[in-house]
Amino acid sequence: MKSALVTGGSRGIGRAICRKLAVELGYHVLINYQGNEVAARETLALIEAEGGTGDMLKFDVGDGKAVLDVLTAWTEQHPDAVVEVIVNNAGIARDGLFMWMTPEDWSSVLHTSLQGFYNVTNFFMQKLLRKRYGRIINIVSVSGVKGTAGQVNYSAAKAGVVGATKALAQEVAKRNITVNAVAPGFIRTEMTKDMDEQELVKMIPLNRFGEAEEVADVVCFLASKKAAYITGEVININGGIYS
Structure with missing residues (x-):
């Protein structure tokens, strides 16, 4: 079961990404959410209505123990699953x-x-390296x-995630793993x-303003085989406000 994890996947850009990965690329989508279970359930229902499949995973991405516990439990329950796409969208x-x-605000x-x-990324890193794909x-x-x-x-x-994207891309490229970032400008969301x-x-x-679906289209492209030679890039999607 080829799977994709989208953090912050219950609303806005995250929801649009979940839908496109499920419907256009055929991934079993793991919809991460922290508090809004109703929204996450709506996202799953939208995916299923379009013929896709998914699961909801509740955890705070900033809580290392919670990430480890939930992802370990899901991995053990689905031994045949291969998570090959990770979209770090939560923010x-x-x-x-x-x-x-x-x-606290800082x-x-x-x-x-x-x-x-x-x-989130570190949890899957060794598995991706072993699979060589x-x-x-990263949504910046x-x-x-x-x-x-x-x-x-x-x-x-x-900016920290941008730097991490460029550095990690160099570390893992030999194993056919690409690491890219998408940098939206003003997108119409909550x-x-x-x-x-x-x-x-x-x-x-x-x-x-841009639409969430337009950002999801870029993510979907980067997650596909078509983007195999693109890595370490930051793709701006902002209507020309900065390029």
Whole structure:
């Protein structure tokens, strides 16, 4: 059973990625979520309605023990399963000016994005190396590439994942494992619903927010055999706001 794990897979970009990996590439999708079980169940129902299959896995990516326990249990229950695609999508934002940023706002954002990348990817690394095939795709952000005022923590966390992407890509390329990052700009999701879209589109050459499905299309391509010669890359998908 060829499987793909998507962290933060219950809503928004994560949900769109889960659906496309299941329907277009035929993966059994592991939908990771932390708190919103209703949303995760909706994602699974959407996948099943389109003829795909999946499981829901509840854990906080930043909690190393929880990641280890849940993924070990699932692996033992599915000895024939091979997780060959890992999409590190889980992330949180705690925006505010750096001068007023609390230690908790700083550490929680880094913990979810950066420590979460380590916890999840490291669990599968030896298995991918033994199998000599894998696709690791990290969802970063325009903030991690160019930096965004009011998001020093988020920019630092995503920039850290960009650096990890480029370094890990070099370590594992000989085993036919690719590691890439996708850096969305303003995408219409719950995370951006409170933003002033009318004002912000003035900064975007394409004059609109992106859709979650458009990000998922890029991820789906990178997870496919078509992207076999692409690794260590950061693909910006932002309507031209930064390139």
